[in-house]
Amino acid sequence: MLNKHSEYAKTRVGIIGGGIGGATIALQLSQQGADVLLFEKESSLVNGPPMCHLHAGGNLYREISDQQCIDLLKQSINTAKLYREAIDYRPTIVAVPLHDNGEPNDVTSRLTVLQKEYQRLIASDPQNEILGPASEYFRLYQQIDLERLSQLPVPNHPQTPDEWMIAFAKQTDLTQLKFPVFLVQEYGISVFRLAALTSLALESSSHCELLTSTKVTSVAQNDAEQWIIEANRSGVEETFEVDYLINACGFRTGTIDDMVGLKPKRMVEFKAAYISRWNDYQTNWPEIIFHGTRGTENGMTQLTPYPNGYFQIHAMTPDITLFEDGLVSSKQESAQPELPNKYINKVNHKWDEQVINERTSKAIEKVAGFIPAFNSADIGGRPMYGAQQIPGADATLRVADVAFQSNSYARCEIVKASSALPAANTIIDKLVELGLLTEKLSKQSLNTSMDISVTSDIAEEEIAQKAEHLAQERGFPVDLARRTMASVR
Template identity: 85%
Template sequence: MPNSLSKYANTRVGIIGGGIGGATIALKLSQQGADVFLFEKESSLVNGPPMCHLHAGGNLYREISDQQCIDLLKQSINTAKLYQEAIDFRPTIVAVPSNDNGEPNDVISRLTVLRQEYQRLIDADPKNEILGPASEYFRLYQRSDIERLSQLPVPNQPKTPDEWMVAFAKQTDLTQLKFPVFLVQEYGISVFRLAALTSLALENSPNCELLTNTQVTSVAQNTAEKWVVETKRSGAAETFEVDYLINACGFRTGTIDDMVGLKPKRMVEFKAAYISRWEEQRYNWPEIIFHGTRGTKNGMTQLTPYPNGYFQIHAMTPDITLFDEGLVSSKQGSAQPELPDRFINKVNHQWDEQVINERTTKAIKKVAGFIPAFDSADVGGRPMYGAQQIPGDDATLRVADVAFQSNSYARCEIVKASSALPAANTIINKLLELGLLSDRSSAHCQSTFVDASMTSDITEQQIAQRAEHLALERGFPADLAGRTMPAVG
């Protein structure tokens, strides 16, 4: 596609930031016929904070409202339909530790609400049944059930709910838990397959110019009320003119807001997840969540499985996933919260090996408090890390999409990957309302995109090869680009 300062018949949209938000918006807008410029300073797309969980119901976040959980469920279902080839269709076990203030009955209440909502969504559109039947959205297990399952051999390819519970039943210290525990159809999402899918789709799009390794240095409106975007790519300056500008810079969103003279409140949080390898446990595990109070030594623990014995660990404690001074707010005079330099250095790929080993070892020991044999796991690679934006001043917010500041500027403010598709649809509706997009394809926009761009044109071999390449390029084991369960069992 031709680039700077050309004249187009179609609306020209500039998107700054190629994370999951910017990439999804670019895919949807280019399909709608807009001419899209996607500016990304890194060498590849979807290279932000760690993601591994679809959040189909928000059961990791007991501190958020039922409505936020329902919103996450809806968003996750649409995300799974759009990015089905990036979903790891293995369930999640949710358990309440015996030393925790929470109770399993609270989990049951929320899961019941979510199951009812899921059934309502299926009744409205049978294609929403991507998490399996609503009747199987969750299943509870008493201690006697777990003890019975612990006597069974671990299946190589678990399919039924009981089969998914066997490894957990055999290895977990049941004295550390309250009962019942829950198996929930909350699936995983592969950041590397997601990056591969979006990259391949945008590379194939005649309406999108993908500009990686491109730093935006200045943004301003000219006398014709067009946005002039100045960039630097491989040392060379280049200028682009667009009709509509979308700020999708993730935790750096405030830097672009500063350029255009806007000062909304926001927060930024630096977090990390740690890669371990448990050599003797190469069969398929579900994801496991041990609830806890965020920011304390008993913070939530999340164990995410990958092929060949790799596990990713989140533990919401200050010495593992969270960091002292890792949550900062914007101040008067700038929309961009300032993280301390030590976190910016980490974002820029400068981790001290000693810190990696210390924090990963602490993460392994945190898991071993529930699964004693996990103590034999080793450091499996560098951490997955990044900074996450949170619009406003509520640090518990997990559902957000888009803010419109004028008829030509929008800010993508997603916190979770599952919010990317709703954000894209919100922007499309706004551009249709403004007359900047034709509605010729809006009615079949979603279904056409899933069928044509994701399924027909891109092969599994292409996705797998690109995903593995991206994992290795970013310094991670190739197995992290794989899925333990490529389809619903």
């Protein structure tokens, strides 16, 4: 677990928040030999907004720039290498509906840019070929191609691009789509397996003390410019002292900024995804994205498959995934945006059953508008939900990593999970610059072999058992902690 070749620093780092950002930073810093205290108020790591997609290219977000998409591609490749056993290796279909203002040519242009960048990344390092060959990054399907595929039997374990398209071709109302339709090597990511991997790795690290069920109540600097952290640990008040403080509290990041006396601008958005079960159709599916304008009744619809007929549904409409007054900004008196209490209650696991039923039913109906047979799907469990931070004042921002406010305080500002690893490496750079870490591994090893070593030695049986336990503990079907058969490599 530890890098034998680095000189262990005596720097003591406190990380507040055990989401994907805080957990990844803790993994990387403990590898460098820093002594890490990771504070997480929940009983396990990596809780938060509904995570299901690697975002290797930003194909869900037409509104963001090509550069943000390229950044997401790079970040996702390194994330997939670090968390290889949390990746669901199945492709994604991207389709543009007839009612949408966008055109397939726009999708082609974006995918071509990403394909060229992916080819360049592979040329620079063959280990970057995590999404398959660059030549197969995406494939186009015209209506005649899908009509031909619709006549073929659906394979139980699709392998080729054509095989992955058969179920979609058979079940989708093709008259509602513009052509071509795209199959992209854009994979899924399991939040429960990710939580299992980070937990197992950190629990076995001699350089990280994992403090779950621990709520930080105050932070302040002493005369020696060290941070004094007061926290309630399972009902017991304790005090901790660290040399460097990292705020990785996700949507609650502003609460720590307020304690420190900082007032950066930020936004917070509450969102939810819904769990359905389609018993009539239990074969392996790709992920499917029907593009649409965010916040309208025709907002983007995303269907994410899991084993045994479970599907997670995002629909970027006000009555499904998005919520009225669910996007809020910070004000002058506080760095923490104030979500209405009704959303804080939802974050704290207090949902009205009627709301769950209504929104899940609307999500199923939305998908059935494209895949008519999906009307027979049922509610499959409680929603996956959470609030997402967005630094600054641009609600379309999808790429951000870390901000430094002093020589002893950093703020993790990731919006997407794939930005967690760059945030960790940026913090390592800063600590080396400040002399708080005595030796830094090369960039090449940070992005390849060292990262992989943190998690690659954990046995699959351990990961699966831990992931399924976390799903059950959080009240979700265990199948959401399992990958499709195509992912079992």
